[in-house]
Amino acid sequence: MNDIPARQNEHANLMQLRPMLTQDELLSEISRLRRERNAVILAHNYQRPEVQAIADYVGDSLGLSRQAARTDADVIVFAGVHFMAETAAILNPEKTVLLPDLRAGCSLADTLTAQDVRDWKARHPDGLVVVYVNTTADVKAEADYCVTSGNAVQIVQSLPQGVPVLFAPDRFLAAHVERQTGRTLDIWQGACHVHEAILPAHVDAARALHPDAELLIHPECGCSSHVLQEFPDLRLHSTESMVTHARESSAASFVVVTELGMVTRLERDVPGKTFVPVNRTACCEYMKMITLENVYESLRDLSGRVTVPHDTALRALLPIERMLAIG
Template identity: 75%
Template structure:
């Protein structure tokens, strides 16, 4: 007689799994787009709509490749101001499309993905600026172009990283300057101009996260490489304390420096997309990103597929109410007039 406490011998019959109900959210129900077809569609739709595609330096490589113009905030603002296209497709983030709409109220301005925001722009509001001005009567507000239209509307001047020093130098001596929202760019302007400023406590989450240790690690790996550091970077002050003669560069400034420098290798201390632009414009030199994690998820929301779709549907469209647009235009025009 068998012992009932002994385990039952394993059956030789195969185990049949229970029927599974498909999880529809995990299924790929659409065919992945072919990049060559997307490019062909974009070229055709761009011509049909008399459209121009403007792309920021931090965009994906394939997006930079299809753009009519790739540049920094200042260059894109200038291109938006003088384009004769009927449609502007902005491969960038929301405040950039707003700036194009401010400069071109009669044109259709498209942002292929409305989720493409900006962590720096989110650090300041128009009411915050109003309250700040009330506490500093007579002060001039200089806002980085990385701000919303309603913030620009309550500002006196706009600036970019490429012309912030020049803008502040142009302001009358003795007048209080309120600089918003990037505290790291403000520190750079103070160092360069010697002007004292009241500074808003804001920062770009990507640039703020770049550590001195990231820079030092790449310097150890590439000892002959020259540093190209953006003034928005949180690491800049500590790096400058170790290398006092080091120059900081806007993204366009990085291109100019890379072309004229005798160095053959460069550590690029800003968002990773800038490496793509540098490799395109200075193909005979080597560019090393400071960190593979220095990547703006908002910038990377723009794709060939949603550029194609925006040209096909002429949506999503970015507009600015006329009362805000008229006020926001003034500091932008003052910026463009200065440099």
């Protein structure tokens, strides 16, 4: 007799009997468990403000990968999405890597499979495959290079001239790389659903409301080509580059053209300046699946463990290490 439904109901009943913790209690428990587990909490720039606030490090995919590679913690709690936790697991096969909600995926990563890459390579056997970090471990294992928005241009520039470059999966980042390098790429037609939905009309409306604000635009945004037609010298920024540029700029206010959570990071790290989201609906529901509650539960139960098969991890490690070495 199958007793799985009964066990699930029993677990649900037990969860209902557990008293709800207040936010102060959650913070205290997370702090205690972090010490007891020798755990580090890494949070992406798009995370909820309260999750960013408890993190040991907040950053972009490249910065988080570097932190994961160098940590001496026994447990890595990744406040991000699944491909990020996979990358941490590949770099730390001996550590426990936790994703507080295993449903936290990525619409961009979902546009490309390992079989897609194998079929693509078969059509271009002399090509080099360059994949964005927003891809699964299986896809990275088929690639020659992995990149982030912060170093994609440098990595493509470093590749031998005359060799076809297959760039996946984000078509908007690929267009940015083509503009910056002058190389023609074979481009996979994927996109992030949040960045693709940021339209030129949203940028125009934000500029009309904040005419003195400087634009901070992520290269994943589909609106970037429209804006560059009017401002051809405008620089596009990775999320980490947004922080650096905002610090150095003489501008007092900025329209932030990326996912809503980046405003939290900018307001914390660049105080005294004003940051306006281009559109308050530019919100990644996958990133927002991570909460204080499930961070606490993950630390408490060591739940949400992410692992990568040994063979896949070995093959994916080389393109990841190439990404970490540049930019």
